Amino acid sequence: MVQAQIQQKANIAAEIDEPGVRKWWEYFTFNTDHKVIGIQYLVTTFIFYCIGGVMADLVRTELRTPEVDFVTPEVYNSLFTLHATIMIFLWIVPAGAGFANYVLPLMIGAKDMAFPRLNALAFWIIPPAGLMLIASLLVGDAPDAGWTSYPPLSLLTGQVGEGIWIMSILLLGTSSILGAINFLVTLIKMRTPGLGFHQLPLFCWAMFATSALVLISTPVLAAGLILLAFDLFAGTTFFNPTGGGDPVVYQHMFWFYSHPAVYIMILPFFGVISEVIPVHSRKPIFGYKAIAYSSLAISFLGLIVWAHHMFTSGIPGWLRMFFMITTMIIAVPTGIKIFSWLATLWGGKLHLERPALLFAIGFVGTFVIGGISGVMLAAVPFDIHVHDTYFVVAHLHYVLFGGSVLGIYAAFYHWFPKMTGRMLNNFWGQVHFALTIIGLNLTFLPMHKLGMMGMNRRIAQYDPKFAFLNEICTYGAYLLAVSTLPFIINVIWSWMYGPKAGNNPWKALTLEWMTASPPAIENFHKPPILATGPYDYGLENTSEGVPLSDTEPVLSASTNSVLRANPDEPYPAIAAETDER
Amino acid sequence: MKIPSSIWTLLIGILLTLVSLWYGQNHNLLPAEASEEASLVDGLFNTMMTISTGIFLIVEGVLIYSVVRYRRRRDDDKDGPPIHGNVPLEILWTAIPAIIVIGISVYSFDVYNEMGGFNPHAIHQAPVSPQAMKMPGAAFAATLSTTPATAQSSLTQQEQDPATAAVRNADQIPQKQNAPGAGIVSPTIGPTIEKQSKPPALQVNVTGLQYAWIFTYPETGVTTGELHLPVGQQVRINITANDVIHAFWVPEFRLKQDAIPGRQTEISFTPSKEGTYALICAELCGPYHGAMRTQVVVEKPEAFAAWMQQQQVATTQTLDQAIAANPSSPPELTSTEFLAPYSRDMGITPETLHQIHN
Numbered sequence: 001m002v003q004a005q006i007q008q009k010a011n012i013a014a015e016i017d018e019p020g021v022r023k024w025w026e027y028f029t030f031n032t033d034h035k036v037i038g039i040q041y042l043v044t045t046f047i048f049y050c051i052g053g054v055m056a057d058l059v060r061t062e063l064r065t066p067e068v069d070f071v072t073p074e075v076y077n078s079l080f081t082l083h084a085t086i087m088i089f090l091w092i093v094p095a096g097a098g099f100a101n102y103v104l105p106l107m108i109g110a111k112d113m114a115f116p117r118l119n120a121l122a123f124w125i126i127p128p129a130g131l132m133l134i135a136s137l138l139v140g141d142a143p144d145a146g147w148t149s150y151p152p153l154s155l156l157t158g159q160v161g162e163g164i165w166i167m168s169i170l171l172l173g174t175s176s177i178l179g180a181i182n183f184l185v186t187l188i189k190m191r192t193p194g195l196g197f198h199q200l201p202l203f204c205w206a207m208f209a210t211s212a213l214v215l216i217s218t219p220v221l222a223a224g225l226i227l228l229a230f231d232l233f234a235g236t237t238f239f240n241p242t243g244g245g246d247p248v249v250y251q252h253m254f255w256f257y258s259h260p261a262v263y264i265m266i267l268p269f270f271g272v273i274s275e276v277i278p279v280h281s282r283k284p285i286f287g288y289k290a291i292a293y294s295s296l297a298i299s300f301l302g303l304i305v306w307a308h309h310m311f312t313s314g315i316p317g318w319l320r321m322f323f324m325i326t327t328m329i330i331a332v333p334t335g336i337k338i339f340s341w342l343a344t345l346w347g348g349k350l351h352l353e354r355p356a357l358l359f360a361i362g363f364v365g366t367f368v369i370g371g372i373s374g375v376m377l378a379a380v381p382f383d384i385h386v387h388d389t390y391f392v393v394a395h396l397h398y399v400l401f402g403g404s405v406l407g408i409y410a411a412f413y414h415w416f417p418k419m420t421g422r423m424l425n426n427f428w429g430q431v432h433f434a435l436t437i438i439g440l441n442l443t444f445l446p447m448h449k450l451g452m453m454g455m456n457r458r459i460a461q462y463d464p465k466f467a468f469l470n471e472i473c474t475y476g477a478y479l480l481a482v483s484t485l486p487f488i489i490n491v492i493w494s495w496m497y498g499p500k501a502g503n504n505p506w507k508a509l510t511l512e513w514m515t516a517s518p519p520a521i522e523n524f525h526k527p528p529i530l531a532t533g534p535y536d537y538g539l540e541n542t543s544e545g546v547p548l549s550d551t552e553p554v555l556s557a558s559t560n561s562v563l564r565a566n567p568d569e570p571y572p573a574i575a576a577e578t579d580e581r
Numbered sequence: 582m583k584i585p586s587s588i589w590t591l592l593i594g595i596l597l598t599l600v601s602l603w604y605g606q607n608h609n610l611l612p613a614e615a616s617e618e619a620s621l622v623d624g625l626f627n628t629m630m631t632i633s634t635g636i637f638l639i640v641e642g643v644l645i646y647s648v649v650r651y652r653r654r655r656d657d658d659k660d661g662p663p664i665h666g667n668v669p670l671e672i673l674w675t676a677i678p679a680i681i682v683i684g685i686s687v688y689s690f691d692v693y694n695e696m697g698g699f700n701p702h703a704i705h706q707a708p709v710s711p712q713a714m715k716m717p718g719a720a721f722a723a724t725l726s727t728t729p730a731t732a733q734s735s736l737t738q739q740e741q742d743p744a745t746a747a748v749r750n751a752d753q754i755p756q757k758q759n760a761p762g763a764g765i766v767s768p769t770i771g772p773t774i775e776k777q778s779k780p781p782a783l784q785v786n787v788t789g790l791q792y793a794w795i796f797t798y799p800e801t802g803v804t805t806g807e808l809h810l811p812v813g814q815q816v817r818i819n820i821t822a823n824d825v826i827h828a829f830w831v832p833e834f835r836l837k838q839d840a841i842p843g844r845q846t847e848i849s850f851t852p853s854k855e856g857t858y859a860l861i862c863a864e865l866c867g868p869y870h871g872a873m874r875t876q877v878v879v880e881k882p883e884a885f886a887a888w889m890q891q892q893q894v895a896t897t898q899t900l901d902q903a904i905a906a907n908p909s910s911p912p913e914l915t916s917t918e919f920l921a922p923y924s925r926d927m928g929i930t931p932e933t934l935h936q937i938h939n
Contacts (some may be wrong), residue, residue, distance in 0.1 A: 148865075384770075
């Protein structure tokens with residue numbers, strides 16, 4: 001009997017016999033079920049992703065030729081400002097929250113999040129904030145000072161657009177804080193009996209680290225933006241040099257949040273990859289504790305690297321060196337994760353036909369490029385040359401597209417059967433993967449060279465000598481737009497007509513697979529049981545395993561024991577250490 | 582005979598090292614080096630590129646090998662081996678990246694020090710003559726003075742600065758030269774170590790405004806729209822901005838510095854190669870940010886001196902005496918006759934002038 005069967009057999013009691021089914025209209029209400037809210041998050045953010053993607057393609061269309069010939073420079077600036085703001089605050093950050101909402105309570109065997117109404121409130125802040133931001137285009141005064149919105153420029157461009165932008169970010173930040181409190185309390189207080197921190201799936205560890213980071217850093221951004229709003233509307237001069245203010249102070253406050261925001265955007269998907277790779281390569285995760293604690297290390301270090309965005313802002317030399325060294329050190333825990341994933345794949349049985357694993361492998365392969373260019377950017381003398389150029393644009397897209405977005409897709413393919421009870425089509429998933437990987441490298445790889453050769457970012461017109469590489473980038477961006485079509489069609493078609501998935505199509509061990517697909521309204525009939533650890537694949541392959549028919553539980557207290565108690569008992573003893581299982 | 586896997590590993594390791602070393606020197610990703618600082622930065626980048634190539638090839642190689650070697654075979658529904666970890670291996674792959682990043686940090690620190698990044702005080706030893714401080718456009722240099730100007734006088738100075746007068750109006754944030762408190766002058770990259778004892782051969786005050794650069798040479802009072810520098814001589818650039826944040830960037834010099842209103846930032850460097858390079862604003866400054874660029878001309882000292890002399894004729898006068906603003910005041914002269922003495926000083930023949938006019 002493989003581990004998945006043991007885990008499922010132990011949890012038959014936890015299944016609800018006749019799970020209630022949600023009506024379609026319930027997804028449009030202020031519902032407090034974490035699964036409804038999770039799907040609300042994911043669908044909403046995906047729609048915003050498409051809007052942000054259209055803006056990206058408009059930007060790339062303008063950049064296809066060196067001249068300003070597609071949109072006016074003002075509109076161009078609005079487009080890239082909105083593109084960045086939407087992709088960060090309305091796609092990647094809330095998509096992470098969406099998956100966590102859906103999966104996290106199931107993973108820890110809880111019936112719901114700790115604060116269900118707060119959870120619904122956190123979601124329902126997002127659509128109005130997002131619509132407001134996009135509506136600024138209709139007002140004709142869209143924010144156009146870049147997503148960093150540095151004063152004094154942001155004080156001189158349109159007042160209405162800038163005000164809308166500030167208000168929208170404040171609302172989205174609030175939503176993010178509410179979500180983070182909820183995840184932390186749920187993780188600390190709502191775990192099923194016997195589920196210690198060291199038995200938590202790594203996605204839970206990742207969300208723990210992310211939520212702590214959100215709670216510490218987001219309020220500082222809010223403070224900075226409120227001061228900026230005072231400068232904008234009340235004529236104060238916090239950041240205005242005319243009245244003795246200092247624009248560099250805003251940069252500190254902004255990046256104190258916005259660098260951790262990078263980790264808020266990537267850590268949840270590190271967690272997703274740690275889930276996807278073991279399940280689909282049928283092998284335990286390599287170095288569980290190293291991965292778990294490196295998430296916390298990244299979370300802590302992420303708080304003390306912000307000024308590496310300001311190496312050319314005239315900060316003192318010692319400060320540059322301090323932030324260079326902390327930034328370099330972040331590469332170490334990140335490297336631990338990458339190598340652990342490689343070691344997990346090594347020697348496994350890779351189900352390469354499944355798009356979830358393909359996207360996870362794609363994640364590791366492209367994220368490493370973003371990680372390497374990140375270390376280069378940390379080196380102050382080199383950063384002075386490439387700061388605010390397309391090298392940075394390439395780096396951040398390798399991290400956020402090659403990292404976060406591929407992670408989001410891996411998560412979609414992995415958990416779609418659980419969320420809908422139906423399987424996605426593998427072939428169209430593979431097509432989606434191939435187009436995405438080609439499109440992404442076509443779009444972002446040439447940008448490294450563009451930046452180093454002297455193309456600065458946020459420009460509507462550029463030196464004609466860069467025309468050729470820019471044209472390649474633009475066609476890559478079109479390919480990326482096309483690549484989402486197989487995914488959208490696959491999801492819609494499979495949701496309606498796809499083959500039934502069954503409770504545990506991947507033979508996974510984590511608790512979300514120990515209930516119906518889609519899960520019943522209150523998730524579990526009884527608290528689920530851990531008959532085996534979250535990643536104990538392949539234990540049946542060991543030679544000295546104690547047979548399940550053995551009636552002496554004492555005998556099974558060895559390394560290779562797969563089960564040490566009667567599955568019908570509600571709370572079997574669970575070994576605290578992986579080695580003892 | 583089967584070749585042992587340790588031999589294979591060794592061979593792959595050697596090949597990987599050679600490929601990385603070769604690509605680290607032959608990546609062809611950077612523009613020409615036109616300053617002494619540029620070669621330092623490029624040395625750092627080449628080293629990082631070598632290490633990066635190695636790491637990249639290892640990661641992608643392991644991925645591709647795993648995909649091929651460990652793909653699930655048909656009808657194989659068993660799980661893989663239950664390997665949970667390997668502590669010595671994990672320590673190894675924590676230690677190696679840690680050593681690499683510490684090594685890069687030390688190297689970067691050294692390069693930064695060589696470039697003069699830790700030389701914040703030496704610049705104050707550079708003599709700034711009182712005359713230079715009163716020159717048009719030289720107001721920023723005043724902040725270097727040991728006796729700071731009073732708020733009133735600096736305000737007057739600011740209003741009189743003809744270099745920026747045209748763009749200053751009630752709607753725009755005025756140029757601010759003397760903010761209260763410390764930290765107004767942020768020296769960022771000083772002279773290289775061996776040149777720290779010497780004052781810079783040339784100082785240029787640079788003002789960024791939407792969407793142009795204005796260069797003022799305080800020694801001669803010349804104000805221009807493009808930067809001319811003599812090759813091989815150390816130059817100090819004092820940067821500030823009039824309205825919003827801009828950034829002074831010359832890719833061939835590998836140097837970039839934000840121009841921040843209300844602050845003066847400084848960089849020192851030595852151009853090392855003659856040529857004409859693009860000077861680019863690298864910080865978003867408004868819709869026409871992409872158009873905010875001019876050129877740097879690095880030329881022989883003699884050519885620079887000749888250029889400077891031409892510019893002096895054109896710009897030493899105050900605005901009400903400028904020839905362009907007061908055309909042909911004695912009505913009996915034709916424009917060619919009127920311009921003749923000026924054009925002679927500027928090295929323009931009457932024929933050329935005639936061609937331009939007609």
